[in-house]
Amino acid sequence: MNQLTLVNIIQADDRLSGAVKKTPCIHSPELSRLLQNLPATPSSVRVYLKLENLQKAGSFKYRGAMNALSQLNDSELAKGFVTYSSGNHARGLVEVAHGISRDRNVEIPVKVVMPDQAAPEKLRAVRDLGAELFVSPGYDLEPCRRAAEELALRSGARLVGSSEDTAVLEGHGTIGLEFAQQVKEEEGSHGLDVLLVPCGGGGLLAGCLVALRDAGVQVLACEPVVGGGSQLRESLKQGRRVPRDPTVGPSAADGLRAEIGDASWTVISEHLTADDVLQVTEEEIVRALAISRELGMEGSIEPSSAVPLAALLFSEGLHARISRDDKECLNIGIVVTGGTSAKVHTREDHGYRKK
Structure with a gap:
């Protein structure tokens, strides 16, 4: 496994120039005012949103897929790819593959x-893009990972995960570089102080941690506490990756159900403690989604993106951090992560099917 480094993220940023969108960074006065009403806050709080929901393929996953595939030669590409996903990573990978193929x-x-219980629109998107789609019963991504590994082994295709492949993480890390630079370029701004990142498999979190390691930015992870989504904080408490409980029901934030990948865990466990993980409830996610609609973000934010928004609005741990900060102005950033024709196989003996 290659090491994830700042140098390689900077190289990925150069490589992706023109191939991915430089997504907008916007200041949200409404969210800033909501934070300003908290007791004992700094004299000014400014909230910035990085709109990766406007990225190609509808999410930040396009960056990682493009960085991984664009470095391969034609013979490597022709062997094909296998992935597993609740939706966004799959769509990003398929759209990148189609573009490079053309x-x-x-x-x-x-x-x-x-998972066959993934959001129907995500399943349809992957089907409509012409991928060969396999579905695994339930909500959990771990059986999908095992099935994908077997498919890659049998077909000779390359397995490209969203949180295990270092080239993918480098692409994700370019978001941190770009976001920090955009906030710094705002008139009168000293740059980002805090970045809130949703965490499932940990690829985006790991990429941003390395990208911003020397920039003085506190990168905090955000995760749901139900639906098997509270893996990260418990893993950091125990000093080892704790598997998700597959018997726990789904979370609204279905995109955060992935197990933390090897490459991601190596970075996260080095840079974060359990106190750096902000957890939110399902009720808070739903409330954050409602607030996002009130603020005119309807249609532009998915439940996984609402997890850091919920942490911003409701996390007592975050609010305690804010109250202790002595900066005159505190700049807080949120990555809005995002907004499939297929033969479906039946393989009951391996726990997935193609119908």
Whole structure:
């Protein structure tokens, strides 16, 4: 496994220039005012949103997929790819593969394993893009990972996960670089102080931690506490990755159900403690989604993106941090992470099917 480094993230940023969108960074006066009403806050709080929901393929996952695939030669691409996903990573990978296939005139087969209880629109998107879609019963991504590994082994295709492949994490890390620079370029701004990142498999979190390690930015993880989504804080408490409980029901934030990947855990466990993980309830996620609609963000934010928004609004741990900060102005950033034709196989003996 290659090490995730700032140098490589900077190289990825150069590589992706023109291939991905430089998504907007906007100041939200409404969210800033809501934070300003908290007791004992600094004299000024400014909240910035990084709108990766406007990225190609509808989420930040496009960056990681593009960085990974664009470095491969035609013979490597022709072997194809396998991935597993609740939706956004799969869509990003398939759209990148289609674009490169068209540009280089090389056929790139893509197989995707998804939970059959994933959001119907995400399943449809992967099908409509022409991927070969396999579905695994339930909500949990761990059976999908095992199925994807087997498919890759049998087909000779390359497995591209969203939190295990270092090249993917480098692409994700470019968001941290870009966001910090955009806030710094705001008139009168000293730059980001705090960045709130939703965490499932941990790829975006790991990328931003390395990208902003020397920039003086507190990068905090945000996760739901139900639906098997409270893996990170418990893992950091115990000093080892704690598996999700597959018997626990789903969370509204379905995109955060992935197990923390090897490459991601190596970085996260080095840089964060359990106190750096902000947890939110399902009720808080729903309330954050309602507030986002009131603020005119309807149609632009998915439940996984509402997790850091919920932490911003309701986390006592975050509010305690804010109250202790002695800066005259505290700049807080949130990454809004995001907003599939297939043969479906039946393979009951392996726990997934193609119908």
